[in-house]
Amino acid sequence: METYAAVVLAGGAARRMGGVDKPALPVGGQPMRDRVLAAVADATSRVVVGAADAVPMGVRVVREDPPGGGPVAAAAAGLALLDSDTSLVALLAADLPLLTRAAIGDLLKHLDQQTPDTESAGGGPAPAPPARGDLAPARGDLAPARGHLAPARDDLGGGERQPDGACFVDGDGRRQSLCGVWRVAALRAALNRLTVERGGSLSGAPVRALLAGLVVREVRWSGEGPPPWFDCDTDEDVRRAEEWAR
Template identity: 65%
Template sequence: MVLAGGAARRMGGRDKPAVPVGGQPMRDRVLTAVAAADTRVVVGPAGPTPAGVRSTREDPPGGGPVAALAAGLALLDPATTVVAVLAADLPLLTRHAVDDLLHHLEAPSAVAARRDGHGSEVSANRHARGGPPEAPKPVDGACYVDAAGRRQSLCGVWRVPALRAALDRLAAERDGNLAGASLRALLAGLAVVEVRWLGDGPPPWFDCDTDNDVRRAEEWLR
């Protein structure tokens, strides 16, 4: 699922996902990184997409990433259990980086963290707190973190049932209105593996919010 509905105010409001990097629109570069997916969905304004890619729009248009996520989930096949949720402005994302996230999601892990709506870690497994180790439990998602430990939530993979439950919870808290809701509030309480990029090359979560970011990404790709 590629979220492409941002306003791009720092780039003059133009169609940022269509801005080329390395000769290809950023949105298409992200879609290429998940070419092996059973279903690919773009959420954002209408525009050209590669063959076979489903498209939709958040309700209301411009309603933010949580509203976009809800719209995208509605287009997934009912049997889908795992989804990559990706910003459309990640031109350095690769299939290898996505595979790394999937590995962390599926592998037994003792480092899953839960954060509250303010970003503070509120619980971890007993072994991490010094008690007896617990049996590994499935985690709800895996996403990259930058060098400062900030989660890059729009560069992650997530279990669909956990996302649906989180959306239901947040909608109930907001009287059914998801417009303007924050991703931090949506993901609060989910068990997430925070993955640091250890591969060669630039970080896959690097997003292009300005023209300078685009130029920097172009330099990395040379």
């Protein structure tokens, strides 16, 4: 399994919670942001994008341009701090207090797995398709999973194309795009494309526009414990996460 970096997006306005510093809210006695960082403790580099007064040692902090410019602008700021040879990145919201290292490992495993119709590196038959994955072109944050693994076609050459990223989908098949791992080259190309399309500014750009055209492997969580993609948008969500974390 390849090494990876992690970019944690912590710059949201939390309007549904009165504008509080949501990533700093405790769940299980620890800020949600720190719980996310703990889930990627083995990453080669960890970056928090947003205001953060105190972070674990070795974590870099940067602000998106402009501050409050949204998750795509934040992703661009985080990726800009990664070493040029970084090939994989976990792109994560800071309000995922139930995220675990096992869940990140599951995503990395699915991203690394070949499509059914491609050959393995040794020239033999492709491995069996993953039980919970699904390859599909990005269709936006609320795109449903199709429940199977289909080979992705390269639009330019007509050949097989490996996934650009892998993210969880919830029980209703909705993509949790900010609970995923991605190929850095694909994200940087998408950021460049979107910057041109939007006249030079990524402020306010939706995540679905960033991922448009990327091939995404959709992963359903069937491990032990609560869903790692559970995000906290309301006070009730925080209370629910607190109950799960006990």
